[in-house]
Amino acid sequence: MSDELTVLSVLTTTDTEDKAAALARGAVESHLVACAQIVGPVTSVYRWEGAVETAREWQVVLKTTSSRYPELEEWIIRTHDYDVPEILATPVTGSPDYLAWVHRECTQ
Secondary structure, eight states, X not given: XXXXXXXXXXXXXXXXXXXXXXXXXXXXXXXXXXXXXXXXXXXEEEEETTEEEEEEEEEXXXXXXXXXXXHHHHHHHHHOOSSSOOOEEEEXXXXXXXXXXXXXXXXX
């Protein structure tokens, strides 16, 4: 599959369920993603500004295309209230019908 046809699963996290829902809905409404799933709460353990922190977070898993990813990344950075939001993108394979649907939804 060529790069422009690749589907990505993009993960970000936030500290409240309401913020996760707003990120998910905003990305779908903007046609940056075909769908989003909210998972949580999860416990995150990380080092921030020299200290080990533990926080309750919600994951937002966003399905998009590689061609829409740069806009999605920019939108998350602009919209998110974290100084450095987690943004991880992983290429995925799946059923051709589902992947085609993701492409259709991200190009409207």
